[in-house]
Amino acid sequence: MEITFKTIKKEDILTVLPLLRKLNTTTPDTILKERLLEMTTYNTYECIGAFDNDKLIGISGLWYSLRHYSGKSVEPDHVIIDESYRGKNIGKQLFNWIYEYTKQKGYEVIELNTYTGNRKSHKFYYNEGFEIYGFHFVKVMRKDKKLY
Template identity: 40%
Template sequence: MITIELIDNKKINSIIPLLKILNTSISEETLEERLSDMIKEGYQCVGAFDNDKLIGICGLWILTKYYVGKHIEPDNMMILPEYQNQKIGSKMMQWIYGYAKNNDCVASELNCYINNKAAHNFWEKESYKVIALHFQKDL
């Protein structure tokens, strides 16, 4: 049975194996440091579990921006490959939408890598619209 719930901040490092699948170039030590900082800045993570096995994650930020108001930002969703195409991502998003509404969010917005066409398709099925480009500059 698949369950979806927030991952306790004390267990946040349990998501590192899934994050390593998303980006193999970031060391485990760096991920631990960044997650520690992110928790201090309000980061949360929802997990999908098959019994006690963590099979999917999606980071969450609740933010307020002048152009949209209070909203939730799903971040770095990852479902283990052997569990993909089973609607787990959609179930996680339904959970996230309910969580957002319970926290008085009026919208959801996210970033998605340009070359991740499978993710584009997923987010379009979730009724997200492309409204902007995300730019980044190394300092």
């Protein structure tokens, strides 16, 4: 097993769908594809892949911003490691790669959100030195009031 990390090219972004679908089970496929394709058009987003040889086994989106309270900030998003590779330190390796990669780009702070029920991720992020700074609120403005 040789694990490597690299950015996923815009033209290859749909290769992340099988892993992303394990994390996001509610968004219809057509909408998920549309959103992924649109996200790659923003200069503030890129996707990182973890690979076992050529097999995609993990992903993390990265959102870049400048915030008045923290400076140049990056937010890992939709972080997932394939179930068969969990417990092998790949998440830690992925985050170490992200730390170095984003530091080299001049980013000063990493912020992220995690679902309240995802306790395994909470433990992971605490062990990585993250602290709870605030709450993430969501207001759905669509007529159906559903989040998907």
